[in-house]
Amino acid sequence: MILRELLSHLPKAVASGNLDHVAKGVTADSRKVKPGMVFVAIRGEESDGHKYIDSALKKGAVAIVAEAAPDADTSEKVVWIHSNDTRVALATIASALAGNPSAQLRTVGVTGTNGKTTTTFLLQHIMKQSWTRAGLLGTITVDDGVERTEATHTTPSADILQSQLGAMVGNGCRGVAMEVSSHGIEQKRIAAVQFDAAIFTNFSQDHLDYHGSMAAYFEVKKAFFASLPQQDGKKKPVAVINSDDLYGAKLVKELGEEFGDAIHIVTYGMGAHCDFKVTKIKQQVRGTEFQLDNRGKSYLVRTPFIGRFNVYNTLAAIAGAAAAGIKPRDAVKALAEAPQVPGRMELIGTREGVTVFVDYAHTPDALQNVCATLKDLGPNKLITVFGCGGDRDKIKRPLMAAVASEISDLCLITSDNPRSEDPDAIIKQIEAGMKSKAYRPIPDRDEAIRTAVNVASKGDIVLIAGKGHELYQELADEKVLFDDRRVARWALKDKPVAELDEEEKPRERSYDNFDRKDSSDFKRDKFSGDKSERRDGERPEYQRPEKYGERRVGEQGDKRGGDRRDSRGGDRGGERRDFRDGDRRDDRGGERRDFRGGDRRDSRGGDRRSFDDKRKDTNNEEK
Ligand SMILES: CC(=O)N[C@H]1[C@@H](OP(=O)(O)OP(=O)(O)OC[C@H]2O[C@@H](n3ccc(=O)[nH]c3=O)[C@H](O)[C@@H]2O)O[C@H](CO)[C@@H](O)[C@@H]1O[C@H](C)C(=O)N[C@@H](C)C(=O)N[C@H](CCC(=O)O)C(=O)O
């Protein structure tokens, strides 16, 4: 594209120099300039792109886009495009050079504090079932319809984003599910993206280091929705909002007041007036079932995910897909086969009755949801391993500690990605928020995971939170390979097989007495076929639980009934899910997964007292 044509996309810019040159690409990073590219100077947090203009020119930049005027020397030699907002200019140029790809795709953006990645994975899955090819763009991966590559950002810089969208169009994708981070909105990385729909999942504390206050953070999220009517490529975009969320309800109200009919608002949640309304949630061992009502029709939705928060993610995906033109019936059908989202409530395996999950919870709200969901499975003890990232929101550290310690029976506080911060200092800030003494700081994450798995006994769940799918750990001077899932598999594999001592035997008997009919199943764990059981030296591989939905989940009620209290003391009535009951009548006999083992009578105090001893044991074994 020649510069003159490019300039027509920037109506407010002023240009000088020969505009007949061809622009071969665009970047805001002088280090990436290649001959013929346009260099856009951006004022950043750390640095100012205007400082690198000379360097960009030396590398062959064909034109400079800047917020400043050129000096006398430079203006003679180059094409200079003056813009009041180079971030918007970057996005606009990148979109034009990529052929305005978002206008050719059904583009659905997902924002919110938690649930973006999960929702986009579900949405892309639904899109693919309907359209064969669809793109995905977010924290974990970028899928251009042909190839998946590791993501660098949740929402990348505009030049990268637009070329990824361009590749999707080129590869025949009909739509894209993309995450929209608050950084992406604030830094105008999405400025030239034309959205068919924007989803708001929820809003809670995070990123205060960057946004300063919750009010400012919310305004940034709202700006995404407020920008929808300004787009010229898409007719009446849809704002899909979780109206059960306090801030979601606020957004519905404010958008309605400020934009009237210019934005079509669709709500989802459990509230009576939601457009996509969920009722009759049944949490089961292998997933969740619920009823969805939309426009006078009811659907039975089954997904292989656990946790009430995933019901919201599922609803968001169905409503987002509907906004992109996919019938809810088709979305519901696709969701029964939804893929595991890497590192999101990912079941690693079970050994010796100890079950391990890895999850990406790194905000207080996420950690609370995940801990409560696992606690609702009815383990003997919930052991949570977590830390907090360095160079990120410090305020959330004690808050994460408070929720984790309130719900878990034992916490092992460890390092997340310390980055430039002192890991011990981060741990101290976490410790300050602990509500119980049942915790141990173990700065080395590998050691913390292994310790958790080793001290856990039959019937316990170990949650490893914070890093989910991440394959590395960011330390002060280096980024080292680190995968929670891999370490956890190894820890499970290495976990010694318990020899029952005299003291433990009565416990087994007490379990047998509890439900003699099932006592044989106690030894046959659902995942005993997992390679982690193998003793032939092979590395254990995670095996996904078999497909959900093949048996009638409704057959497995809570046989004990009664007014059961959830882990936080609240009564969730019929919606409480009980791991112990859920699978009792499993029709496939030996394949049951069961957390019942161990000593139910001593789920909290008992463990606290024995932790040190168990740790000593572990240490001795290691020696
Ligand atoms: C705080 C933040 O978001 N920073 C992002 C921002 O950097 P910045 O504004 O500080 O840029 P800078 O380093 O000051 O440089 C200014 C300009 O000079 C240019 N430059 C710089 C050096 C040089 O030699 N030559 C040169 O041209 C830079 O390319 C840039 O255009 O712009 C850069 C280019 O797009 C981003 O890579 C960088 O992301 C950093 C690495 C980052 O960690 N960001 C995280 C916090 C982030 O964005 N996270 C969200 C997810 C959050 C969530 O979970 O919801 C995300 O979307 O990924």
Ligand SMILES: Nc1ncnc2c1ncn2[C@@H]1O[C@H](COP(=O)(O)OP(=O)(O)OP(=O)(O)O)[C@@H](O)[C@H]1O
């Ligand atoms: N709808 C939800 N509400 C609250 N917590 C959630 C929700 N969905 C997922 N979570 C929790 O948040 C964690 C992160 O989920 P997910 O990656 O889907 O969110 P995200 O918004 O993409 O986060 P990030 O942008 O930081 O990667 C999950 O591992 C889970 O613990």
Ligand SMILES: N[C@H](CCC[C@H](N)C(=O)O)C(=O)O
């Ligand atoms: N997108 C999030 C990821 C946090 C993940 C956690 N492991 C950490 O490093 O803090 C952020 O940049 O805040």
